[in-house]
Amino acid sequence: MAPLVPTIISNEFNLIIALIAGIGFGFVLEQAGFSSTKKLVGLFYGYDFTVLKVFFTAGVTAMIGVLLFAHMGILDLSMIYINPTFLWSALIGGAIMGVGFIIGGFCPGTSICAAAIGKLDGIAFVLGGALGVLAFAEGYPLWEKIYLAQAWGPVTMYDMLGIPPALFAFILTIVAIAAFYFTSLIENKVNGTPSGVDKNRMTKYASVTVLAFILLTYIAIIPDADKRRDAHIEKQLKSSDFSKAEIPADKLALEIINNYYKINIIDTRSPEAFNTWHLPLAINIPAESMKDRKWDNLWQQKHKVNYFYSDDQVTAQKVYLYAKLSGKADNYILNEPASTFRQMFDQTILPPAGAGKQEMNVYNFRKKAAADMATLVETLKNSTQPVVAKTTKIKGGC
């Protein structure tokens, strides 16, 4: 699941990605005419709304894409960078930038584009920008209070409004389209151009708009990949026959003793239950946290077999189904509850005198297996913890 950095693409290679993303960014900005101040400030005097059109179209496109990817389950929204909100500095900083925009005619990104094609005012703006950064850094103690005030964290618009993300996206898309329409009226009036629109072009715009709303409706109405997977698991829990995936305790004990390096024993109970007692070499993945991305490598690897157990079979079956849907590893469920395994091996009871040979054999086997497992745990004390991928938060912003 994306984002691909840092799990699939390394942080070093990420710098090459940055270069490629920048080339795309700079190319499109220049093609759109953002290297020209006349086009940029036209927005504020009503004769050219290119900035609004490009900006809003880009924002809405990316926003719908992000929602769609999240809905399809290929992008983890909890991992992407959401600009944190610091109320006062956002508003005051924004207001200062607005004045800078009118006086300077650029914003930082566009000034860099202008500088790249040889515009002297673009170069002057970049140098001015450097002075502004320096001034901020030098006088930092003076505005530190405003800079850090009202820290609300990485809140989103839909959190603030208490509405579903898709609904907010819907509203923003409508706002964008309304803005495109009204600004084109203003543009025509200011420039004195006739308001007739090319019919062919109109059809194209209309179809793209309809497509955007179809996508948004799809995102809003159809349950997302995560919900669909949950529903699938629920259904399978009721209807599936797990007998093929079940392994008896004695067999698992043998697996632990002989093939401990080829298996993962996964305890799906609560951490408290796990800490009180757990199977030898087990790791704890409570059913509630099975979706945590740090476990993804356990589901996706192919060289170790996963064995799940719990106190009630349903919990183990649930995590088993989740693992099966999430990767290609071989997965099995312990036939007995954890407590039974414990009785069989840790609290082995000597059969009453006169017990059959069969019973004595079982007793001896389990006694020896328990001892072997204890030795194994002791030997591997420091090396059995699986390597867990650390979930790091992505840094971003300007």
Add this chain to the structure above:
Amino acid sequence: MNAQKYMNPYLAGFLLGLVLLATIYVTGRGLGASGAVKSVVLSTVVEVAPQHAANTPYIKAYHEEHPGNPLKEWLVFEVIGVLIGAFLSGIISDRIGIKLERGSRITGRTRIIAAVIGGALFGFGAQLGRGCTSGAALSGMAVMSFGGIITMMAIFGSAYGVAYFFRKLWLK
């Protein structure tokens, strides 16, 4: 000069949106610009005046947060890309050349001074607002960040508010 026409704004916006989406998909973060200026400026101060940098809390904190080579930053590489991308676009559309674009009522000198002042205000504001039109407004909109969107509204609101007073710079 036989510069070609600019791209249809909606098409350009759509392509820009795809670049932004791909960036978020791959890296988990959006695009930016002012942050690169910050990296370059602050690491220059550290190089040129290390003593002074050590005494300036903001620069010191930045330097400590970014150990190693301070220019090995995502945004610095991205902005180098922007320079390359814009230059390529300029070549394709025949727009390369030393030029100074200005309103007809002002001199070239005034234009340069205005650009420096505007840049300084933008640079300062982008530090305070934690991002500029790219990092806060555009990338913020893509992930529906509250902070990003109010910064965007503040930028455009304030620009509209003062546009009248600076019309001499731009209009005939």
